[in-house]
Amino acid sequence: MNPIKSFFIFLSFLLFFSFPLSNSLAISIPEENEVAKKFMTMIQKQQKILNDPIANHMIRQVGNHILSFLPPQPFKYSFYIVNDDVFNAFAGPGAHIFAYRGLITSLDSIDELAGIIGHEIAHAASRHVSESIDRSKFISIGSLAGMLAGAIIGSQSGSDSDAGATLMKGSMAIGQTAMLAFTRENETEADEKGIMFLKRSCFSPEGLQSGLMKIRALDFRGTEGIPDYVKTHPGTASRIAHVETILSDYIPPENKADCDTDFRFNMVKYRLLGLYAEIKPTFNTLNTQLKDNPSGTDAAAIHYGLGLVYARKSMREQAIFHLKKALSINIFDPMILVELGRIYLMNGEPQKALNTLKGIESEPVMGVMAKFHQAAAHLELRNLSTAKDLFNNVLNQAPETYPKAYYHLANILSLEKKKGLSHYYLGLYYAEINNNKTAIIHLNKALEHLKDKDDIKKAKDRLHQLKKEFSKNREKEQH
Incomplete structure (x- = not known):
């Protein structure tokens, strides 16, 4: 493993699994919220x-169901997936709970995922993270947030290690992390409380x-002799026994809650595997699974994942074939239909895409995607007004999820000969994907052509905000 990556993984373990039993020394809620805000921004x-x-x-469904059995909490809990093939989960400041994609794809049931999420909720509910931050409060809030963010980013592969190192620079010396060393006691407490929450929920606590x-x-095959303070989950063997x-x-x-929803x-x-995991090993694994058990209970999910992998390989006919196989098992499944429609579109068949997507737009989760x-x-199809x-x-419902909608609107406005608005939407698109330099160029061009006073004001306001951010980032890079 890359030594820089190893260090950041090590540091992230220290930061997020280092909690004493008592919360008497926890920092105040406003202080932790301030750290959390800067941390999440980074x-x-x-x-x-x-x-x-x-x-x-x-x-979110899993996390919020478990939370429904807890007393009122000082923080608003949020749940995220980190896009990396790492078997890990952690509680960050301000009750931000993270699970890595690699964790979810390595588990076999919703109960196992709920067990680990329940454990992380217990860390946050016990204010373990607050105590960890309190021991580091001689460090500035900005530096502490940078250290935490750098540890997460640096735990990922490729050039992300460099990004993590940039955020970490000047935040904390390696030796200072000793105060954050975790203990078995805090993991035991989180296990016990997590099980208590799970016993009341619709999930089986045996999943933990x-x-x-x-x-x-x-994660730890053959590493039982390594000291616990360099492991993500200390004392794993003793924890299992406990x-x-x-x-x-x-x-x-008898009063255990029922799962009123299918968590799918x-x-x-298999969606996470098909869309985001490394293509070659995923392709081989899914083909092997399908060959070994072509009509098993997971057949629809495997065909679904395989179809998504084929689409990433630009083998669209094969992708469509496997999605149709999945659909023949799970009839009218919107998860399958929305991807089938997307791939018809990629394959240059927009009318088939529209026919496939019809009716899904009212679906609560996938409606905006459809x-x-x-x-x-x-x-x-050049139905510009409808598009x-x-x-x-x-964009009114989910602008952060679909920034490409700004790009497409810019194209439509260009076709309509509305040059100023076209550049304006291109500016918004590049701002959303964090390319502030290009965004500023397009917003300046927009101001050369816009006539409407409201449009001019919106463009100027966004331009001012971006220039301020761009200048701030350049100052940080120079220091």
């Missing part, structure tokens, strides 16, 4: 959070036990 700017509406909906066993098998003891006489209570865990798992693809199909209405509808 994370979001690096675009490391997976922006997938379907997967995000699932993890099997999840821990996967952690031990996948959890087994707690659950040895577990009988689901397998479909989401509208985005419908808009793109109408644009291909424009749909793209604007998408």
